[in-house]
Amino acid sequence: MQGLSAVLSSAHVEHLARIPGHVAIHPDSYGLLNTTRTPKFLGLNRHLGLWPMSNFRDDMIIGIIDTGIWPESDSFNDKGMPPIPERWKGTCETGTKFNSSDYARRLAMYKVLCVADTFESTATDVLAGMDQAIADGVDLMSLSLGFPQTPYYSNVIVLGAFAAMERGIFMSCSAGNSGPEGYTIFNGAPWITTVGAGTIDRDYVASMTLGQDFATIKGNSFYPVSLYISGIPLYHGLGDATKENCRHSSLDAKEVNGMIVFCSYNIDYDVKEQMDEVLRSGAKGAIIATDRWPFMRLSDFTELLVVVAPEDEKVIKAYIAMRTKGQNLTVDIVYQLTEVGTTPAPQVAAFSSRGPNPISPEILKPDILAPGPWNFGRSPELTRTMIFPGCLRKQKSREAKTPQSNKIHVILPFSVSELGPEDTSRNIVEIIFQSSWLKKQVPICKIDRILKVHNTQKTITKFEDYRDSIKGKASRLAKKHPRCIADGNELLRFHCTTFLCSLGLNGTTNLCDSIPHCNVCSIIRNGFKADVLGRIRTMATSGRAHDTAPISSDDEKRAMLVCRVIAGRVRRNQDALEEHDSVAGTAGIYANLDELFVFNSKAILPCFVVIYRGF
Numbered sequence: 001m002q003g004l005s006a007v008l009s010s011a012h013v014e015h016l017a018r019i020p021g022h023v024a025i026h027p028d029s030y031g032l033l034n035t036t037r038t039p040k041f042l043g044l045n046r047h048l049g050l051w052p053m054s055n056f057r058d059d060m061i062i063g064i065i066d067t068g069i070w071p072e073s074d075s076f077n078d079k080g081m082p083p084i085p086e087r088w089k090g091t092c093e094t095g096t097k098f099n100s101s102d103y104a105r106r107l108a109m110y111k112v113l114c115v116a117d118t119f120e121s122t123a124t125d126v127l128a129g130m131d132q133a134i135a136d137g138v139d140l141m142s143l144s145l146g147f148p149q150t151p152y153y154s155n156v157i158v159l160g161a162f163a164a165m166e167r168g169i170f171m172s173c174s175a176g177n178s179g180p181e182g183y184t185i186f187n188g189a190p191w192i193t194t195v196g197a198g199t200i201d202r203d204y205v206a207s208m209t210l211g212q213d214f215a216t217i218k219g220n221s222f223y224p225v226s227l228y229i230s231g232i233p234l235y236h237g238l239g240d241a242t243k244e245n246c247r248h249s250s251l252d253a254k255e256v257n258g259m260i261v262f263c264s265y266n267i268d269y270d271v272k273e274q275m276d277e278v279l280r281s282g283a284k285g286a287i288i289a290t291d292r293w294p295f296m297r298l299s300d301f302t303e304l305l306v307v308v309a310p311e312d313e314k315v316i317k318a319y320i321a322m323r324t325k326g327q328n329l330t331v332d333i334v335y336q337l338t339e340v341g342t343t344p345a346p347q348v349a350a351f352s353s354r355g356p357n358p359i360s361p362e363i364l365k366p367d368i369l370a371p372g373p374w375n376f377g378r379s380p381e382l383t384r385t386m387i388f389p390g391c392l393r394k395q396k397s398r399e400a401k402t403p404q405s406n407k408i409h410v411i412l413p414f415s416v417s418e419l420g421p422e423d424t425s426r427n428i429v430e431i432i433f434q435s436s437w438l439k440k441q442v443p444i445c446k447i448d449r450i451l452k453v454h455n456t457q458k459t460i461t462k463f464e465d466y467r468d469s470i471k472g473k474a475s476r477l478a479k480k481h482p483r484c485i486a487d488g489n490e491l492l493r494f495h496c497t498t499f500l501c502s503l504g505l506n507g508t509t510n511l512c513d514s515i516p517h518c519n520v521c522s523i524i525r526n527g528f529k530a531d532v533l534g535r536i537r538t539m540a541t542s543g544r545a546h547d548t549a550p551i552s553s554d555d556e557k558r559a560m561l562v563c564r565v566i567a568g569r570v571r572r573n574q575d576a577l578e579e580h581d582s583v584a585g586t587a588g589i590y591a592n593l594d595e596l597f598v599f600n601s602k603a604i605l606p607c608f609v610v611i612y613r614g615f
Contacts (some may be wrong), residue, residue, distance in 0.1 A: 024153065034352045035122070049604050063142070063144050065112055065133065077103065089137045108138055110133055126143075130157075141170070146174065146186030146187050157187055161192050175194050178351075179351050179352045196348060198346035200347060201342050204339075207333070207335075208287065208308075211314075214322075217315060217316070227492065228334050229333050230475065230540055232331055232435070233328070247269065248276075249280075251278065251280075257283065258284050260331050263286055289310050293307050306333060348398070381564070415509045434447075435541070446612060447611070451608065453609060463604075470484055471484060488566040492565075493539060495528070500518040503609070534599055536601065536603075560612065562608040565605075
């Protein structure tokens with residue numbers, strides 16, 4: 001079918017419709033966008049089965065009609081692949097700071113979403129992208145967007161897919177996100193393989209410890225920071241139904257300021273409404289009992305929020321009831337944990353559109369189910385909002401553009417860069433650094449600057465390899481060490497030391513040459529050094545790390561390293577002498593795992609440096 005796209009007045013449209021050979025005119029419309037462990041969950045094996053038998057289809061060219069990609073990502077690295085098939089007729093466009101050599105050679109990406117932040121794409125752009133993919137010679141075309149159901153002759157995706165099908169191109173399109181009601185399916189034409197969204201055996205969780213090991217509860221959270229908060233006061237309006245449920249204007253700012261608020265389960269209240277009330281009152285964050293977790297979105301977790309199942313409310317309220325006995329209520333929370341092996345899976349996602357297709361109800365749709373919910377695509381490393389995974393950096397130099405300030409920084413191996421007031425990362429680091437100082441009977445210290453550490457790829461690889469080794473050891477007793485199986489028992493820890501140079505002052509990024517005398521620069525470049533007993537000490541809080549730092553004089557300049565630590569199997573003082581990866585030290589006033597010793601420098605990855613002074 002031949003056609004064109006044009007901007008016409010109503011008079012021009014009427015005139016065009018009378019021209020001999022005219023078939024149809026369609027006004028432009030808007031479509032809506034619908035869309036790591038996945039290969040393993042699907043049973044794909046590099047050595048056995050369908051994948052290697054098909055030679056991984058290394059000659060296939062896949063066309064993606066979507067929002068575009070970040071081609072520099074290692075996710076699209078085509079190293080080791082054979083040359084591009086000669087039948088390929090397309091070209092790679094160049095742009096600002098992008099050369100054609102940056103693009104993945106087997107993935108043809110057609111950017112059709114151009115209206116900022118609306119998730120809408122015009123029919124004209126979509127059809128143009130599909131038309132170009134056909135002309136370029138793709139073998140498979142994939143679309144995760146859809147237009148409202150209209151007769152096949154007026155639906156641009158259906159028309160474009162028919163043209164592709166006639167040329168032997170396999171068409172795969174998402175079923176849509178309008179479930180769970182019936183007759184809500186998109187892209188249901190017979191010549192399209194319509195794909196529904198299904199879950200995999202992975203969940204995103206947060207671990208909460210009430211008080212001094214009263215109970216540990218697993219909740220769910222998409223909060224985008226690998227964050228550990230400890231000893232935060234816990235509030236619940238026990239005895240006042242409006243406060244218990246966090247109803248609008250119920251919470252008193254004087255009572256909840258700086259606290260984690262627990263909101264009870266109530267079928268009449270939406271989690272967003274409850275969270276809005278928590279934030280209005282000035283609380284630090286919330287734990288909310290709800291059965292709506294399967295229906296929640298990433299955008300619901302921009303603040304410190306954990307949701308728990310309604311049945312967990314009894315345990316939390318049992319702990320809260322201890323307040324009447326004069327006991328202070330606190331909670332420790334570890335955010336951004338990943339749990340695998342969850343069941344049942346797969347299940348049809350609640351939001352996945354259902355058939356039948358009202359236009360062709362006799363044809364069962366969707367055709368297949370594929371991993372859909374909570375599978376995060378590869379986003380640019382330089383624009384992540386996740387601050388702790390964001391400390392990973394490539395070894396080669398790169399210009400990094402900071403979206404908030406539009407400033408250009410050159411990031412080098414073994415370097416640092418200062419986080420400005422506009423950086424969300426800085427605000428979060430400042431909060432977790434100062435939280436434990438609130439318990440001291442002296443004024444809080446003054447932060448001069450917060451620096452982000454840019455580790456080399458070699459350092460990062462060593463850290464990740466060590467995590468994998470810990471997970472392998474723990475697999476022998478999986479039930480006893482579930483956290484080690486999940487992520488190696490990674491914790492956020494602090495290490496206080498001194499420095500001699502002007503690290504990060506006035507925008508400087510390089511480390512000094514006074515190694516090993518400048519402790520901070522030495523640690524960043526060469527790693528942590530063990531003491532005479534072969535141990536490296538880390539602390540749960542900055543306050544405790546400051547108190548126990550081996551510093552000879554108050555005049556020495558201090559720096560606090562905020563680190564990711566693979567604790568692995570922790571041996572506590574009372575434990576038997578069994579195989580372990582770290583040892584818990586003496587208990588303190590700040591946290592239940594106050595002092596922790598690891599024995600391998602690869603277990604610690606410094607992510608931030610807080611330069612502070614004055615008390």
